Amino acid sequence: MGDLTVRIAGVELRNPFILASGIWGESGVSLAGAWKAGAGAVVTKSIGSVPRPGYPNPTIETYERWGMLNAMGLPNPGIDEYPREIAAAREAGATVIGSVFGGDAQEFATLAERIAGTGVAAVELNLSCPHAEGYGTEVGGTPEAVAEIVRAVVARVSVPVIAKITPNSADPAALAVAAERAGARAVSAINTLRALAIDVTLRRPVLAHGLGGLSGAAIKPVGLACVWQIAARVSIPVIGIGGVRTAEDALEYLMAGASAVQLGTAVAFDGIEVFGRLSAGLSNLLDREGIPSAGAAVGLARGSAGASAR
Ligand SMILES: Cc1cc2nc3c(=O)[nH]c(=O)nc-3n(C[C@H](O)[C@H](O)[C@H](O)COP(=O)(O)O)c2cc1C
Numbered sequence: 258m259g260d261l262t263v264r265i266a267g268v269e270l271r272n273p274f275i276l277a278s279g280i281w282g283e284s285g286v287s288l289a290g291a292w293k294a295g296a297g298a299v300v301t302k303s304i305g306s307v308p309r310p311g312y313p314n315p316t317i318e319t320y321e322r323w324g325m326l327n328a329m330g331l332p333n334p335g336i337d338e339y340p341r342e343i344a345a346a347r348e349a350g351a352t353v354i355g356s357v358f359g360g361d362a363q364e365f366a367t368l369a370e371r372i373a374g375t376g377v378a379a380v381e382l383n384l385s386c387p388h389a390e391g392y393g394t395e396v397g398g399t400p401e402a403v404a405e406i407v408r409a410v411v412a413r414v415s416v417p418v419i420a421k422i423t424p425n426s427a428d429p430a431a432l433a434v435a436a437e438r439a440g441a442r443a444v445s446a447i448n449t450l451r452a453l454a455i456d457v458t459l460r461r462p463v464l465a466h467g468l469g470g471l472s473g474a475a476i477k478p479v480g481l482a483c484v485w486q487i488a489a490r491v492s493i494p495v496i497g498i499g500g501v502r503t504a505e506d507a508l509e510y511l512m513a514g515a516s517a518v519q520l521g522t523a524v525a526f527d528g529i530e531v532f533g534r535l536s537a538g539l540s541n542l543l544d545r546e547g548i549p550s551a552g553a554a555v556g557l558a559r560g561s562a563g564a565s566a567r
Pocket of ligand 1: 277278325383386421449471501520521523
């Protein structure tokens with residue numbers, strides 16, 4: 258059986274399948290459920306300084322064949338309430354990665370310090386939500402901004418910092434390079450792609466907020482391209498995100514240069530059982546391909562003739 262353990266920024270994961278932020282991670286009970294179902298680690302919902310109700314409904318539209326459009330508006334209970342949820346997940350033995358979002362470097366740093374104090378294994382910075390005014394892409398959309406935020410956070414926490422970057426940029430790899438130089442120990446890519454759907458009968462956007470973020474199968478090729486380009490330019494681990502629903506999808510990401518993957522929309526569509534299924538599936542796939550371990554698959558597609566990062 259192929260060995261599935263991987264190391265990200267010094268943290269050992271029992272397998273490379275991580276629960277992505279925002280899906281299933283609102284409460285300690287749900288985080289613990291994903292862990293018990295076999296996730297290698299779980300990322301919390303992105304947490305801010307104060308509670309946010311999020312946008313009015315409809316906030317999600319699903320397209321079973323190719324993914325999901327959402328504009329949740331970063332609903333979350335706020336940093337004062339959230340540590341008890343992390344405690345519940347950790348009591349269940351889960352490896353928890355705390356996700357935070359802020360409006361500037363100082364807010365990120367304060368939140369990161371608070372969440373790091375709850376015993377999380379790492380902190381992921383949401384620099385990439387495409388639809389929340391004053392947050393996400395709006396504050397993490399340039400290399401300079403990414404560098405400033407990561408540097409401020411790294412100065413305040415001792416756990417590894419993971420920068421989650423946006424694909425909604427002309428050069429996502431430049432954001433990753435900036436994060437690495439500022440001290441990030443890993444990069445996750447990608448968050449959702451800015452997107453829109455129109456209801457022709459109502460003559461208005463389908464989501465109440467209008468613009469949203471696209472996730473799921475439709476964005477897998479975009480996620481792969483970002484991982485491919487980022488892995489060519491950084492030496493820290495890359496966590497691949499976007500449209501992973503099968504073991505083959507995960508192996509594609511590993512071969513493109515990712516050291517682990519996160520699952521979001523797949524969990525929404527297939528339930529948390531997807532974690533056990535994908536671990537078993539990846540083990541079989543590695544055996545079939547004669548690859549001894551998940552780690553040995555990382556970057557395997559990169560040596561092929563003509564492979565270019567640009
Ligand atoms: C409903 C929903 C809520 C999300 N909330 C967050 C969030 O709070 N923080 C974050 O960093 N990403 C958030 N994301 C983005 C996901 O973590 C992930 O990057 C994206 O969905 C692509 O992965 P997928 O195709 O596996 O879903 C959210 C995605 C969805 C669909």
